[in-house]
Amino acid sequence: MSSKMEAQSSGNVVQGEITVFGFGKSFLGPCLSPFNLKLQTYLRMTDIKYKPWFTTKMPSKGKIPYIEHNGKIVEDSSFIIQHLNSEYKKDLNAHLTPAEKAIALSFQRLVEDNLYWTLAYQRWLMDDSILDLIPFPNRFATKLFSWYTSLKLRPDLRKNMRGQGIGRHSEEEILKIAKLDLGAIADFLGEKEFFMGSQPSEVDAVIFGFVGLMTFTGSNSVSAKDVKENHPNLVAYVERMKQLYWPDWDKLCIPEGTTSWDEMQQQCG
Structure with a gap:
């Protein structure tokens, strides 16, 4: 099953909503991947609403995290940010020379x-x-x-x-x-x-x-x-x-004592 099909069949993709697919949470952090944390931090910095989703499925380039937005898969955190800057008219670098x-x-x-x-x-x-x-x-x-x-x-x-x-x-x-x-x-x-x-x-x-x-x-x-x-x-x-x-970092970590991967399926952002 493709990553896109997995997302759709899971019912976690909503038209117009950004779904961030990546490795899940840990006991100490809301993301296991620095590229995932980079992307989610950018989304928070720009106030773009999104839904994180745990997956181990890789898209065509084998790059994770990736997003699903309006039916389109975009891979690589830097290309994702460029895509969202264009789609949402964001520019965190506007003040830089x-x-x-x-x-x-x-x-x-x-x-x-x-x-x-x-x-x-x-x-x-x-x-x-x-x-x-x-x-x-x-x-x-x-x-x-x-x-x-x-x-x-x-x-x-x-x-x-x-x-x-x-x-x-x-x-x-x-x-x-x-x-x-x-x-x-x-x-x-x-x-x-x-x-x-x-x-x-x-x-x-x-x-x-x-x-x-x-x-x-x-x-x-x-x-x-x-x-x-x-x-x-x-x-x-x-x-x-x-x-x-x-500010919700600690609340998004997996609670100590958890012994189920189900916790990793929950939203982490």
Whole structure:
């Protein structure tokens, strides 16, 4: 069954309403994917109403999250944002100069095309703490997911990281890359309220999606500890973004003690 058909047959797509398909919640956050958190943060920043929906089905490009809007599937969080900017006449970057837009885009690329791989490495290849974030109905389900990550997800990630180039480095070198990237982000942020100044822009959704998710759900990771110990301005920034755009964060997390994936099917935004 296609993702689009799955959505329609589930009765969760309404004409004119945006449905965001992605990986579900966790015990510590409303999204498991930084790209999903980025997209949902953008939607909250622009006051565009949407409905999140948990799925493991991939659309044609194999990109998740994706949206269904007026019967159309749009993949890739950046293309989705471009699509919605056009459809809803939104522009969070309107106040930026061309040079500032170029800087913001450069940091977006740093986060999504470089820092991302170092965070994925820490989440999936350095330890199994990701398993503690997801509710499983029984031990068999836990072992099944662990088996899947070992035989499929991790080998695919290693292959993709090697193709990208970052996977050719040692663990020490990968962690150093993450440290340098986070240091650059913190240095540019400085004491500003938002990443580009006193007003929010699209890059804030990106920074929060990745650094925020890592900070709030990956506290055992080397990079999360680095941010908390060495970059108090970044800690304050992601907390500020959380309070401003996700005041319901804690309510949207899966309650402790839940042992059913049904909770992941509920709305998370």
